[in-house]
Amino acid sequence: MTQTSLSDPSMAADDAALRRHLLDAALPDLMDRAEALCRSGHGRIVSYSRKVFIPLTQLCRDLCHYCTFSRVPGRGQKAYLTPDEVLAIAREGQRAGCTEALFTLGEKPELRHGVARDELARLGHDSTLSYLTAMCDLVLKQTGLLPHVNAGTMEADEMAALRRVSVSQGLMLETISDRLGEKGGPHYRSPDKVPARRLETIRLAGELSVPFTSGILIGIGETRAERIDALLALRDLHRRYGHIQEIIVQNFRAKPRTPMAGHPEPDMDDLLWTIAVARLILGPDMNIQAPPNLSSADYPRLLTAGINDWGGISPVTPDHVNPEAPWPAIERLRAATATQGRLLVPRLPVYPAYALDSARWQEPSLASLVRQGMDGEGFARDDDWCPGSTVTPRVRPPAPGLEPDAGIAALLDRAVAGEMLGEAEITRLFATRDVEVEQVCTAADNLRRMVNGDTVTYVVNRNINYTNICTYKCGFCAFSKGSTEDHLRGKPYDLDQGEVLRRVAEAATRGATEVCLQGGIHPHYTGDTYLTLARAIRAASPDMHIHAFSALEVSQGAATLGLPVRDFLARLKAAGLSTLPGTAAEVLDDEIRDVICPDKLSTTEWLEVIGTAHELGLPTTATIMFGHVDHPRHWARHLIRIRDLQRRTGGFTEFVPLPFVHMEAPMALRGRTRKGPTFREVRLMHAVARLVLHPLIANIQLSWVKLGPAGAHIVLDGGVNDLGGTLMDESISRAAGTRHGQEMPPEAMEDLILAAGRTPRQRTTLYGPVDAATQALGRGAAPLAPLVLTAPRKQDNKRPPAEQVRKESVCHAE
Structure with missing residues (x-):
């Protein structure tokens, strides 16, 4: 099977054959073809979003066995960040040059925790999603940061309300396996982790033209065949609506004080295999991300398997979902990316294809902010200079060790020779x-x-x-x-x-x-x-x-x-x-x-x-x-x-x-x-x-x-x-x-x-x-x-x- 045929719609009908091929192929072969496919779609560019992380609430009604983000409310502890606290975090991100305000929260904590219901009432809201909508609007108006929300499973009206105050949304599918929700499984007693419910939320995002992030979590007990099936399901939704702007391949990390603290983590080869498979299933144009902070010093190797994005990197806030794994500094990330001959480029919460078509993918007021924040290719502006301003323009030195492009050199030679x-x-x-x-x-x-x-x-x-x-x-x-x-x-x-x-x-x-x-x-x-x-x-x-x-x-x-x-x-x-x-x-x-x-x-x-x-x-x-x-x-x-x-x-x-x-x-x-x-x-x-x-x-x-x-x-x-x-x-x-x-x-x-x-x-x-x-x-x-x-x-x-x-x-x- 050729490299291109793996993502060819004419071959997708025979998913069983595709699944067998991917399960049987050698890892080096899969990686070589995946990296080539990625390069054909994205060239040398590897993107990231400069974000500030706003954990609106860490209460959740689900009891995922690997999660340390969710916590049980303690005596005297607030269930939600106040508006002033939200703004303080957002303004710190604004000062640091962030473009994204990432709102992350537990799912519908008011359905489980009385303290959440009481605090929401004091804040003037009857649901977490209503409060989230108000806080997105507050950050937009006060800072101009572009909200991206990970709000869990939602109904269409809830998603539509958030669409008016956020430029993109996300929900990890994680797995398509129902058995992981059975007793003893990592999703037992987690009603929002039912795959069908999550797929329906992702489908609704397509109907509402919401630029959407999804992905899979590997190493929690699923099989490789189930990973493939999850990716195929996401592929099919994207083919129907064109709204999935990014797929994350996230590796499970065992965390102390969780039921899965002793569960084995997937090794680097397993992660590389899954990334390569995702690229070959989803094709050259999809944006595929793997978080660099979850792969220790080996993370530049992920580029050889087909990713073109590092996800959100914050210069001011920790990764609240994985607090034990700090993000790399952006300049260090740039240098590491250069070791693989790639160029690190900032993006907005919406990827270029969606930013360039903002009239379709965002509300008019948000589309204006997206346009103002982007360059001519839809990536983020890389400084605050603009023509006519008194801001002093700056030119950053090239990333250390990054070699010039041979294809560009050939074009330059032809131009200097007078070729048209x-x-x-x-x-x-x-x-x-x-x-x-x-x-x-x-x-x-x-x-x-x-x-x-x-x-x-x-x-x-x-x-x-x-x-x-x-x-x-x-x-x-x-x-x-x-x-x-x-x-x-x-x-x-x-x-x-x-x-x-x-x-x-x-x-x-x-x-x-x-x-x-x-x-x-x-x-x-x-x-x-x-x-x-x-x-x-x-x-x-x-x-x-x-x-x-x-x-x-x-x-x-x-x-x-x-x-x-x-x-x-x-x-x-x-x-x-x-x-x-x-x-x-x-x-x-x-x-x-x-x-x-x-x-x-x-x-x-x-x-x-x-x-x-x-x-x-x-x-x-x-x-x-x-x-x-x-x-x-x-x-x-x-x-x-x-x-x-x-x-x-x-x-x-x-x-x-x-x-x-x-x-x-x-x-x-x-x-x-x-x-x-x-x-x-x-x-x-x-x-x-x-x-x-x-x-x-x-x-x-x-x-x-x-x-x-x-x-x-x-x-x-x-x-x-x-x-x-x-x-x-x-x-x-x-x-x-x-x-x-x-x-x-x-x-x-x-x-x-x-x-x-x-x-x-x-x-x-x-x-x-x-x-x-x-x-x-x-x-x-x-x-x-x-x-x-x-x-x-x-x-x-x-x-x-x-x-x-x-x-x-x-x-x-x-």
Whole structure:
């Protein structure tokens, strides 16, 4: 029987044959195939959840013969943690960087213990599950930790109530053997350990779309055949509902002062056999966990049998179920995982597949918290940095002894050689972690050195956003305003021509060689508005480079004049336009555009406008605004589309990754986005862009406004050769919530570049030299005069034709 056939649905019907095969196969053979199957589904990643353990009550109506978690209430002892005690534990976990609040409790103690009933009444509840629901809600609202609950067997209404306040739930099947509940068995006098009852709870979780954890407990008297039957039962439920996100294979540990204190424990080979069998039955995609603290120093060997998860690891609370077995410290766990060539990655209580589909698997309010806590692949964010924040980003050194990946090395060699990588290969580069990230960034930086040397360029420029009024709203944009939206950040404005020209003249006196003009899609602007603006600037400042008008503004302007885009671009060029910004691109994939800007230019339309500009001799930049509802496959598609257009036209001057700033973005405020990309993702976006776009685009630029000086310093070492513009007036990112200022003058630019061990050079927009006299104007420049934000003016003209043709939205949350 082949490795794949063991998890093939066509073979599952013959479970008897499968059972015989698994019972007869040699352990090394089972382990080899299980590990290979695990690698095919999860690669090198081994996950864990950073949790705080909240034992709400240790009373239980069951009398399992191996359990020390359950206890008999003593005189004067409380039956339940109080709300204050629950919050104290949760807040300690919050301070330690936990993402999960694991609520563990005995089953329905009020059905056995009067003290439980009395205390629940004093707390204002009639059941343990009612109190649990309230405490989950309390922790959610006060700390933002994501509750995962192990609440025992439940009815559908109880589970549904908990679903509203927890992101996932769990119940160990333990065994499918009824005989273990007979007199003398470990589950005697434990009514909630009846296998049929537990299977029904797990089934109900499937009906309710609850991400669910289950598993088996081995070594309590069951046979290997019964273990297989239990795993097959779980497999069948998962095939029906798709809700079992994790299977735990837990080995029995004998504990003092229990009826099974002298019972033999399963040895390592028995545990390895069971893990391998679980993997072969459940297939490559299932998450299979074995607790590391129950296998002493041998636990890294568990990775060779097919697990891909270590379970919940707490930096602050003990394992209350197995208090004699402390969890390994997370850094020690990381190093141990590396000994098997694997990468330790934090996850949320919900695994990536369920986090990425949170609209199905969580209540809306919880789905928002899951999105905010995850990265682009659905794992947990690995630090508290986000674009625009003042938190200093950090880069952890690779796990000691962890070797780079040979497959990644082969992809990097091909990219450096100028080969065109495909979508799956680029997506793989974006998925790198730990030592692999350094592998990618080092390759990108070596390529940067080969192409650009050690020079880092920048341009002295001024941003002029001539209006923030926009008829339509993109979900990511905090800059645009309606004409009467004074309550939003900043008042609506519409600069008159005199104020625009004043800013251009002031920029020239401060050494600027470029003005960058962009604005909202004002309901009364026409193509003539843009033409008039370009002509006025060109007449007033003949030597100033006019970098203006996104693809969206060009499309809108052409539509209002009834012109083809090509003809309108030609008129703009004749009026003085020099280059176009590559904004309004966001992510060039309509799967994403349909969510964040459904009324905006489609991917094809954006590429057509920009491609036409290139054909007319108007170079442009290329951008990506990433880290909101997008994922690595979308980034790969974006890069491929930029690369393909550059191969045809050669018109892109640089590629500029723009990390999404979430703080004031409407979609983020409604809980529909992530908190921007993680810093790992930011580093990879710049590095992968360098590699994928080579040799077609030579310049990779970072956005210091979004990264801050500390982030820029780090990202410079991953393939970047340009710091962009000094900006003078930055308003779009600041409207979104970034806290990194509105100008970085030449002196600060050069200090940052020198601190990174590189050589600064001021450039023009098209990467030409800047004369010494102009450079001198930018040094020690006078402060900017106060801005005049011209209030919206009454318009007598009718709305432009574009309003009647199609709705467009502002493009400049970038």
